[in-house]
């Protein structure tokens with residue numbers, strides 16, 4: 001075996017060991033796809049959202065500092081000769097960890113990777129609001145930045161129905177606290193989350209909430225029904241009326257048209273029927289025009305069939 005082949009084999013072995021507990025796939029924020037992922041938690045400490053089965057039955061677990069230390073040592077070996085700058089704490093909501101532990105982890109990452117520019121993480125709004133302004137400031141000083149919050153909707157009715165365990169006011173408070181501590185953040189918004197019945201309030205209230213926020217990027221996804229998600233029972237009992245993907249796409253148009261903030265509209269996630277991305281306000285009119293063109297193509301039957309087939313496949317994952 002050549003030196004290169006042996007090195008690749010060693011790297012694969014180290015990666016398998018580091019990410020073993022996360023299963024076949026795990027979710028990372030779209031805006032942080034090209035970061036070094038440091039395992040610190042497995043699963044989500046909440047794990048009760050009706051539409052979600054990202055954790056696939058895995059119980060939430062906080063890794064011990066010794067385990068994290070071992071993984072960082074392996075990551076150092078994997079990146080030998082390179083100086084990665086962007087890091088992500090892996091897990092459904094690693095920002096739930098205590099400030100003390102997050103600070104120790106930041107120290108560990110920065111001492112192993114001195115060129116680290118920032119450490120990102122998925123966070124629930126209440127993981128942020130449980131921390132004091134002084135703690136958030138200290139975390140930012142230690143390198144935490146570009147947190148990603150799954151806001152999903154600005155409507156309390158939608159959030160309550162989906163058992164999100166977070167209100168609109170809490171999401172707003174968390175974003176204000178990040179603004180005050182100078183931490184950048186990206187947000188997830190989910191089209192179709194209110195189904196047909198709550199579509200209007202979903203769009204209206206998400207637009208007004210977003211217009212009070214300052215995310216550097218909006219990741220726009222469309223509701224898909226994960227195998228094992230509790231939402232399936234609500235669909236069967238007719239309490240939730242799922243939207244056709246085209247109607248969810250139209251929701252996206254309506255939402256975008258109402259936004260007055262400066263951010264990136266990133267709707268390239270594969271759950272959407274058509275990928276779109278651009279800066280707003282700079283590209284807003286072009287994006288809206290493109291959406292209108294796509295809607296017209298779909299409604300006239302010109303849409304490439306594979307796009308809808310692809311969505312149908314996702315829609316029943």
Ligand code: SF4
Nearest residue numbers: 044047048049052092
């Ligand atoms: S959507 Fe996020 S907060 Fe809700 S259960 Fe899934 S991982 Fe946890």
